[in-house]
Amino acid sequence: MLDVIQLINKIGKTMNKTLKYAVSGMAAAFLLTGCTYKTSAGVSNVDLSNTNMSKVDTLKSGESCQSWFLIFPTGFNTTAKEAAKNGGISKIEYQEMSSTNYLIGGSVCLTVYGK
Numbered sequence: 001m002l003d004v005i006q007l008i009n010k011i012g013k014t015m016n017k018t019l020k021y022a023v024s025g026m027a028a029a030f031l032l033t034g035c036t037y038k039t040s041a042g043v044s045n046v047d048l049s050n051t052n053m054s055k056v057d058t059l060k061s062g063e064s065c066q067s068w069f070l071i072f073p074t075g076f077n078t079t080a081k082e083a084a085k086n087g088g089i090s091k092i093e094y095q096e097m098s099s100t101n102y103l104i105g106g107s108v109c110l111t112v113y114g115k
Helices: 004-035 053-058 079-087
Strands: 062-071 092-101 105-114
Touching: 053 105, 079 092, 079 105
Parallel strands: none
Antiparallel strands: 062 105, 092 105
């Protein structure tokens, strides 16, 4: 009878160690997912020196977004060209970038304004 109890304790210790490693690995993967995506939407080569900001409300706008869930991207085309196409814009006056992040996902959007 004592051998059975020792065997059960040994199995329990092994399972606890395996479970501890599994949970630690899943926690690390969960916490690091927000650091694994790359976007180039923050690069701006639009000259704002000639932009009249008092007439911003009269400009058209277009948006292009890239989303991600866990470590998987769900949209890839975050470019000024795509945003201008979505808004029917032929001349970009200025652009802005916004991001929304949650624990398991988020998005980066590029909005362009122009004529």
